[in-house]
Amino acid sequence: MHIFVWGETHPEFADALMPMACQPTAITGRNRLWRAMLLDGIRSDPAWQGGDYVEQPRQGLRTAVDLLLLAGSAPMPMQRDLATREIADGWLAAQQDRRIPALDANDLWYQVNASWNYDPSAGLEKITAPLTWINSADDFINPPELGLSEQYAPRIRNGRYRLIPNSVDGHGHGTHTWAVFWKADLAELLAHSGR
Known part of the structure; x- marks a missing residue:
């Protein structure tokens, strides 16, 4: 969540951004x-x-x-x-x-x-660094069926969204703590950003 806020508040600061297990919008609903x-x-x-x-x-x-x-x-x-x-x-x-x-x-x-008033959705176009946003299909907190990634990802200029498929090896909201699911995405992001 901080990555979206940081990316739009200080767009010149980061060379690459990789938010995981989050949405760039207000915390509502379930x-x-x-x-x-x-x-x-x-x-x-x-x-x-x-x-x-x-x-x-x-x-x-x-x-x-x-x-x-x-x-x-x-x-x-x-x-x-x-x-x-x-x-x-x-x-x-x-x-x-x-x-x-x-x-x-x-x-x-x-x-x-601390996240009660979180909502970076208004400033997504300010993000300029290459960004790979990753969520997992088994995440109760950020369920893909809400369609939020389809709504917000196109507004991120150098952004790419990837959904980790649901599997028996998943860890729900904690899937992002297991690099096996996203290490190739990180390598690609760093290569794309020149790092």
């Missing part, structure tokens, strides 16, 4: 709803105390982790890997046990809230 639910889950925990908590608001963090797990998941590998009720239930419990102690409610709340 994307806004799951974020609002996460923020409300934290805020509604009485232990949060307006952010001045003594101990982490565990119920609020539990709700947040539940939503993060769903929003970041990929359906095909989860169906394969969580093939029985017992496995799925055990996986969820293990995720909660592992993730909740590693979180700070205020930090997470501010991370999610």
Whole structure:
């Protein structure tokens, strides 16, 4: 998301840009709803105390982790890997046990809230650097069926859009953290930009 903002705010600064797992538009629809639910889950925990908590608001963090797990998941590998009720239930419990102690409610709340007014859509024509924008078909947060890439990609002068196909090897919203899916795109982008 920062790449779109940076690319239009400082078009002369970058030699190449590669936004991944994002859209260059306001956070609306289902994307806004799951974020609002996460923020409300934290805020509604009485232990949060307006952010001045003594101990982490565990119920609020539990709700947040539940939503993060769903929003970041990929359906095909989860169906394969969580093939029985017992496995799925055990996986969820293990995720909660592992993730909740590693979180700070205020930090997470501010991370999610930071994108509340995000919307670089008005300035996409200002982006001049070669840009390769990559999303994945299994991304709950940026689903391709919304048609946003078809709407916005043509406005980016030196831009190219690629959708990583859905597969059992995907990682949902986290697919962008696995270079195997986009390393060839990066090499092509760098070659095109003269780097």
